[in-house]
Amino acid sequence: MTGTLTIAGLGPGDEALVTPEVSAALVDATDVVGYAPYVARVKLREGLTLHPSDNRMEVQRANDALRLASEGCRVIMVSSGDPGVFAMASAVFEALEAAPQWQGIAIRVLPGVTAMMAAAARAGAPLGHDFCAINLSDNLKPWSMIEKRLRLAAEADFAIAMYNPRSVSRPEGFGRALSVLKEASCGERLVIFAHAVTTPEERIETVMLHEARPEMADMRTVVIVGNSATRRVGSWVYAPRHAR
Amino acid sequence: MTGTLTIAGLGPGDEALVTPEVSAALVDATDVVGYAPYVARVKLREGLTLHPSDNRMEVQRANDALRLASEGCRVIMVSSGDPGVFAMASAVFEALEAAPQWQGIAIRVLPGVTAMMAAAARAGAPLGHDFCAINLSDNLKPWSMIEKRLRLAAEADFAIAMYNPRSVSRPEGFGRALSVLKEASCGERLVIFAHAVTTPEERIETVMLHEARPEMADMRTVVIVGNSATRRVGSWVYAPRHAR
Numbered sequence: 001m002t003g004t005l006t007i008a009g010l011g012p013g014d015e016a017l018v019t020p021e022v023s024a025a026l027v028d029a030t031d032v033v034g035y036a037p038y039v040a041r042v043k044l045r046e047g048l049t050l051h052p053s054d055n056r057m058e059v060q061r062a063n064d065a066l067r068l069a070s071e072g073c074r075v076i077m078v079s080s081g082d083p084g085v086f087a088m089a090s091a092v093f094e095a096l097e098a099a100p101q102w103q104g105i106a107i108r109v110l111p112g113v114t115a116m117m118a119a120a121a122r123a124g125a126p127l128g129h130d131f132c133a134i135n136l137s138d139n140l141k142p143w144s145m146i147e148k149r150l151r152l153a154a155e156a157d158f159a160i161a162m163y164n165p166r167s168v169s170r171p172e173g174f175g176r177a178l179s180v181l182k183e184a185s186c187g188e189r190l191v192i193f194a195h196a197v198t199t200p201e202e203r204i205e206t207v208m209l210h211e212a213r214p215e216m217a218d219m220r221t222v223v224i225v226g227n228s229a230t231r232r233v234g235s236w237v238y239a240p241r242h243a244r
Numbered sequence: 245m246t247g248t249l250t251i252a253g254l255g256p257g258d259e260a261l262v263t264p265e266v267s268a269a270l271v272d273a274t275d276v277v278g279y280a281p282y283v284a285r286v287k288l289r290e291g292l293t294l295h296p297s298d299n300r301m302e303v304q305r306a307n308d309a310l311r312l313a314s315e316g317c318r319v320i321m322v323s324s325g326d327p328g329v330f331a332m333a334s335a336v337f338e339a340l341e342a343a344p345q346w347q348g349i350a351i352r353v354l355p356g357v358t359a360m361m362a363a364a365a366r367a368g369a370p371l372g373h374d375f376c377a378i379n380l381s382d383n384l385k386p387w388s389m390i391e392k393r394l395r396l397a398a399e400a401d402f403a404i405a406m407y408n409p410r411s412v413s414r415p416e417g418f419g420r421a422l423s424v425l426k427e428a429s430c431g432e433r434l435v436i437f438a439h440a441v442t443t444p445e446e447r448i449e450t451v452m453l454h455e456a457r458p459e460m461a462d463m464r465t466v467v468i469v470g471n472s473a474t475r476r477v478g479s480w481v482y483a484p485r486h487a488r
Binding site for chain 2: 011014015016017018019020021024058082083084085086087089090091092093094096097103107109110111112113114117118120121122124125126127128129130131132133134135140141142145148149152153155156157158231233234236238239240241242243244
């Protein structure tokens with residue numbers, strides 16, 4: 001039996017947002033590897049072994065998946081959202097680079113609906129003009145780089161999607177990010193807090209940046225800061241297609 | 245009968261990337277509105293009327309969809325990829341803002357897999373670190389704004405996904421975009437040209453920026469410029485999660 005590794009995105013939460021391509025890969029798999037809350041979204045069945053792991057174990061998890069595939073398993077590595085956006089795909093290629101013996105394994109990456117797209121759809125169309133996506137976690141990069149990117153993104157007048165804005169172990173960064181954006185004269189921009197989008201706990205809140213407070217976000221929140229032209233129509237928020 | 249308007253993304257091309265949520269909305273619809281090549285992706289059936297329209301007719305198309313919904317139809321507006329990324333969602337809200345009589349219509353936006361995510365999955369994980377998405381069409385914004393954003397994106401060391409890089413009516417811009425990035429010292433960055441991703445015409449090509457030529461792109465290409473750390477492992481291209 002030849003092993004394979006499929007790196008798949010389960011979408012933001014709702015089963016109706018799992019692509020048929022990913023559903024078919026789950027049917028075909030012998031082993032599911034991933035962060036425990038994402039593995040828990042996969043239905044257990046005969047012939048399928050689940051390998052849940054803890055947060056921050058990305059490289060070990062990637063090595064486990066590659067080893068299982070090298071042993072002949074059909075492994076599916078599951079991420080929430082899209083596996084290529086602040087998720088497991090990069091970690092797998094990092095592990096692969098360090099392990100030449102596994103570089104012959106057949107790997108596929110299956111895209112998914114990432115959280116900012118689902119959040120934008122709920123809010124209206126805040127990503128309808130040029131935008132950027134920034135991971136606010138400073139576990140793997142210096143905080144100064146995050147601040148620099150926020151300043152340049154504001155200067156470029158991008159809409160800004162912020163992933164992983166705030167966690168128990170990083171309670172301070174998001175407040176600093178809001179301050180950086182306020183200093184960059186973004187106070188009058190609209191900000192969307194999208195919590196647990198497409199799950200039963202979904203909560204969407206839109207405020208002006210100068211009204212935004214750090215505690216409005218947690219690790220299950222994606223925050224989208226509009227560009228300078230982003231506006232409301234009724235309960236919707238959208239970025240106009242035109243810009244001057 | 246109460247009319248509704250559903251703004252849906254069909255994904256990049258492969259039917260296996262259409263979400264079940266969108267498939268269900270297509271079953272429920274009475275009318276499909278959209279740019280002709282996207283409407284052509286919907287299977288005709290009894291009780292379903294197709295309303296294909298030409299390119300660049302976005303606002304008229306949005307008005308047509310809203311009018312049909314106001315008359316009691318269950319309208320689905322289809323875009324390729326995600327409807328909120330350089331697609332029809334913003335145009336609908338723009339039309340809605342100008343038409344208070346339609347602001348009571350029940351509207352839903354259904355996300356999809358946008359082209360850059362599908363392209364990134366085919367290439368590896370080039371969007372695994374912070375990134376931005378820029379529409380290179382200057383139909384609705386001045387070219388100077390595009391150049392400014394490219395310069396700032398390079399300075400921020402974002403990976404850069406470029407949509408609509410080149411068309412028959414805009415043959416020159418993409419070459420200028422490549423020059424701007426070369427001037428911004430991005431010559432040694434990896435660039436992925438992803439043409440018609442997930443369709444039978446798919447073609448993925450990765451070169452160094454200094455080797456990139458304008459004619460490598462057309463309107464069906466998404467171009468992803470890696471960040472300064474983006475690298476190859478075997479045939480894959482990925483952005484490391486760490487940055488200094």
